[in-house]
Amino acid sequence: MKIRFASALTAVLLVVGLVSTATAQRSSDPTRWADAIAAFDADAASRPEGAIVLTGSSSFARWRTMEEDLAPLTVVPRGFGGSTMADVLHWVDRLVMPYKPRAVVLYEGDNDTFYGVAPTKVAGELKQIISKIHAALPDTRVYMLSVKPSLARVSVWDEAQKTTELYKQIAASDDRLHFIDVATPFLKADGKVMDGVFVDDGLHLNDKGNAIWAKAIKSALMEIEGEFELRKASGQ
DSSP: OHHHHHHHHHHHHHHHHHOOHHHHHHOOOGGGGHHHHHHHHHHGGGSOTTSEEEEESHHHHTOTTHHHHHTTSOEEEEEOTTOOHHHHHHHHHHHTGGGOOSEEEEEOSHHHHHTTOOHHHHHHHHHHHHHHHHHHOTTOEEEEEOOOOOGGGGGGHHHHHHHHHHHHHHHTTOTTEEEEOOSGGGBOTTSOBOSSSBOTTSSSBOHHHHHHHHHHHHHHHHHHHHHHHHHHHTTO
């Protein structure tokens, strides 16, 4: 039964990760993710408390080697592809709180920018998410990732950078908040987007892209979270 359940859950999460951007763009109703969130709920009991929750859009949902790539950090994958900052805000009580994480890593703003959501609105929703997390978990650290560049979304890159700048300002406002730059590693010396790191859609990362992405995220997390992981391993 456990094997069948795990297989079914994997299938559900795969569909979540591969959901088309067209479907996401047609609807701004966060309840469209109810099935995906229910799948996370069903899996919650098997996840440890005090780990690091990674939630956000398809760049997390499609990152199938996340747990392996971020080891020895203990992480809980909670990406749901095609989501926006407003979606995380709506579901944060179920995406984050049940795990009582010591840290949360958030990747949103990519789809928001593409759908024409103003950077100030995205930043405002981020602040609300942080407030909700800290109301329930005052000591939990929140890491916000910059919007990454992509070949498919060069036309909105200027807006994406405005969104990222607001993230930086938010991160600088509280010692519990941290900013991770995942944009620079994907830019060439001339500032153009690197090629050879995306799948055919020019948006989602291939294995090479995920390796670059993972290195940037792990490096930033290990500076603070690595110490906590070592303490936990040693029983301190």
